[in-house]
Amino acid sequence: MxxxxxxxxxxxxxxxxxxxxxxxxxxxxxxxxxxxxxxxxxxxxxxxxxKPSPVRWWVLTGALVGITTGFLLTSLTHSAWPMINPGGKPVVAIVPFAVIMFECTILFGSLANGLGFLFHCGLPxxxxxxxxxxxxxxxxxxxxxxxxxxxxxxxxxxxxxxxxxxxxxxxxxxxxxxxxxx
Amino acid sequence: MALVDPIDANDPGRPNRPATYGETNRDIIRVLLKPTVGWAVAVVLAAIAMVYGGWCWYQQFTWGMGVSGYHPPIQWGVYIVTFVFWIGIGHAGTLISAILFLVRSRWRTGVYRASEAMTVFAVMTALLFPVLHLGRCWQAYWFFPYPNQRQLWMNFKSPLMWDVFAISTYFTVSAVFFYVGLIPDIAVFRDHSRGLVRRVYGVLSVGWRGTHVQWHSYMGSYGFFAAFAAPLVLSVHSVVSWDFAMAPTPGWHSTIFPPYFVAGAIFSGCAMVISLLMPMAYLFDWHKYVNTWHYENLAKMCLLTSGILTYAYGMEYFVGWYSQNPFEQSIFFWRATPTADYGWAFYLMVFCNCIAPIAWYSKKLRTNHVSLFIVAAIINVGMWMERFNIIVSSLAHNFDPATWTTYAPTWIEWGVLIGSAGWFSFWFLLFSKTFPAIAITEIKEMVAPPVRGH
The missing domain is CATH 3.30.70 (Alpha-Beta Plaits)
Incomplete structure (x- = not known):
């Protein structure tokens, strides 16, 4: 060598x-x-x-994990405690849960973005x-x-x-x- | 390959800018020099206000919520008013750093870092208030979902739960976005310092070297942060508005609340950026980077959002009248009655948010620093009054006349409010003195690149 x-x-x-x-x-x-x-x-x-930055795949993965987590967290919680049912909404009510799903998408996508940035930069x-x-x-x-x-x-x-x-x-x-x- | 100067030299609105990359570093790094008397006095005043606020909280902690002016049915008072106020203040930072980044607005460069810092510290301040408002603040962790043995779980169909998620997501994303943007600039501070200071900046810059791999990931990542933060900033105050609008309470139950609240948040945030940056520019001699060009653009943003707010105020009255709902009509009539309990709050709000900003339609006043500072301060007062007007008057004049009452904050609540301003200012002042409050990297992007031309 x-x-x-x-x-x-x-x-x-x-x-x-x-x-x-x-x-x-x-x-x-x-x-x-x-x-x-x-x-x-x-x-x-x-x-x-x-050639675009590979960080985009981290973001996509994070966002998909986020929206899934938001849906599972809300729907499984309300399925386990079905007596919490304000306003006669269905137990698994997509419209109110969409807010939590949106927030989780943004949160997980952003955190994955930050991790992807550090990983590809070789940081710390x-x-x-x-x-x-x-x-x-x-x-x-x-x-x-x-x-x-x-x-x-x-x-x-x-x-x-x-x-x-x-x-x-x-x-x-x-x-x-x-x-x-x- | 043609190298393009990012700023058109013939553009009359072009900002002042340094001649070289090195000059940018040396101008901004000057904040690390010995603190000025003005800065030291401001820090001491902020610390005193913060300690006083902490002492007032201690009183409430010791004696219970009875020391506040809360009494049924007015269980939302100064703490919730101030919570919404600080969340609103945080909006301008993300608007400037994310939305204006996506639309490639040039004037954001000088002011976005300080505005982002303002966002992070304002949300940090706002986060204190739901905890303060609880009374039993040691149980604040009940806000968050986690496996527990109490067989209690949160209701995800409640707007209050949406708010917990919205605010905590907003804080986390803003803080990460802010820190990622800071890394290359902290590396500049690291390379211009020595000894222990260099070590600290070295740790904080996480070993940034400015390699092509790092810049490539940085730019990709920054764009995604901006793309996530832009809808987030619009959603957060919408969710905050649903804390009210989802309730059937007269004066709250309105579908115009989300855009109305978002416009108000941007209005108050831009005014706060003027209120903060103008003194800082004088204190640290930042005039080359933050000047009338930036203040004027912020004033124009305030004018636009003041117009939207004025329209929303008028529309609330129209909807109240058009709905033929006696409870809605009653609350809006009562709010606007000058001799009613909170008539003064309504007219003060209208003056501060709708009438005072009209001064800025004059270019002369919009570019005059004294006028800018005074009107921005008036707007800040007006936006706090707006939240007071919405929250307190609706609870004081609910469906059942037998429950109608009034609310006056106690000195404990005023003390906590003053303390929150001290807490916010304290962190902002410390940040401005120890970190690059003007974005070095983005200022460098405005400098014509050094070219040999061979």
């Missing part, structure tokens, strides 16, 4: 970053992480090519590689990082990133950066 090492490119311009990602894709190189201080649809488009991610914890990436810079690039490919990747307009390309152990305080 090839030895690997970290390669990190820092960009101060969005179009340079996009050029870098585009060149990596055209060269068939994978295994990189793009970092940005904000969500830019241009980055999503070039990396994901319109305190153990994530330190290389990705560069304060410049939450400030004003963009980045492309290879956590485990094959050593044999290092020169090729480094040249490609430098050529795309990166202001800094480093290899090997990371350096900790401080962002100036307010």
């Amino acid at each position: 090839d030895q690997t090492q970290r390669i990190k490119a820092v960009y101060s311009h969005l179009d340079s970053l996009l050029t870098g990602v585009d060149r990596l894709k055209k060269a068939g190189i994978t295994g990189y992480t793009v970092q940005a201080p904000l969500p830019r649809h241009e980055i999503e488009e070039i990396v994901y090519e319109g 991610g305190y153990w994530l590689d330190k290389s990705l914890c560069d304060p410049r990436m939450t400030d004003a810079s963009f980045g492309i990082t290879f956590l485990e690039a094959p050593v044999s490919d290092t020169d090729r990747i480094t040249k490609l990133l430098e050529g795309s307009g990166a202001i800094e390309v480093t290899t090997g152990p990371d350096t900790f950066y401080e962002v100036p305080n307010a």
Whole structure:
């Protein structure tokens, strides 16, 4: 198995970053992480090519579980205690139960959405590689990082990133950066 | 690929914005610096009000509900009035953060985080009141369904049970939505701080790195949160209105209650956003991010909802007259009689909610900070009076004239009301000083992206 090492490119311009990602894709190189201080649809488009987030399946599952739970909770409760029957409504009365079912749909769907978000983001991610914890990436810079690039490919990747307009390309152990305080 | 500037430079309504992403960080992170005297004084006042409210609750806890002004048939008073008031205040936050996000309204960016915080703290405040209202507050857990040995179970056909589900869902969803939105911004605070503070922000930002995978999931998730929160915000106050409308009580039993309550909630919430954000903008020097452009848009929302409320007030009278129901006619006639027990409450409500906001039809007054602050405060008073007018007058003038009576809140109830304002303000002030009360990420989205142009 090839030895690997970290390669990190820092960009101060969005179009340079996009050029870098585009060149990596055209060269068939994978295994990189793009970092940005904000969500830019241009980055999503070039990396994901319109593929939607898988979080949507969590949301759908949560919402279906929610509406089912709402129906079962209300109808089974009233079936078990049928004497609670205000206003002559049927024991299993869909209209008043629809309120509870709606609330459960929203609640379970939202909680599943939050869990799906954390899962797909790899959060909580305190153990994530330190290389990705560069304060410049939450400030004003963009980045492309290879956590485990094959050593044999290092020169090729480094040249490609430098050529795309990166202001800094480093290899090997990371350096900790401080962002100036307010 | 063409990079698009999100803001049209020729748009006369365009907001002020920072020049770079870094400038955004440094402007907003300034709140972490040494607190100002104004902020410290506000926190102390809020804490005093909160402690006083707690002491009043302690009195009620010790001596029972007799210390309040409740007496049959008026068993819903200041606590329920204030509960509905705070739930209403919470509505503007979700409206601004979710509905205006879905319609891509640009002016929400500067104000939505503080409005969301307002929602969470307002619902936290509102949640105290059903517990306070119980008297035996230690049994509040009976609200929720759980297996028990008492052979008691809740009635899911009751609007009060719907309300428990609606409010707890609203609080949970608002809090999760709020926190997910905060994560990338807390990571900015983490990266700009040192020592123990950095550790705390590090834990709270759950290890956010801003990777493409994270942003992709974040944007997908955020859209779904907004899509869920939008119908939720409209449903919550509808459900609250059913607490009243499902009862046959004259003055309550009306199908216009849900839209009427939702419009009122948005009206009071937007006025509260103005009342809160304007002093905060002066306190923290946020004028670049929160300014007249935002206040004017909030004032326009108030004007729209004030019009809907005025129509609803009029329609209640029309329906009362048209129904030919003597009980309905009686309550509405009694409410509007100036010399009746609560005539003052009715006319104060009409002045605050229908007449005072008319001032904002003038652009000059709508963009004047003093006028904005005064009218917003009047609206807040008016919306509390509206709930007082609906709840208390209907119970005081029910079907049987032999039960007609009046209700006056005791100092304990006023104390709890003051305490709730202190509780709400205390949390809001602490949040504004320690977390990004202006959304860093979304402000950055308004900044023209740095482009080399090669």
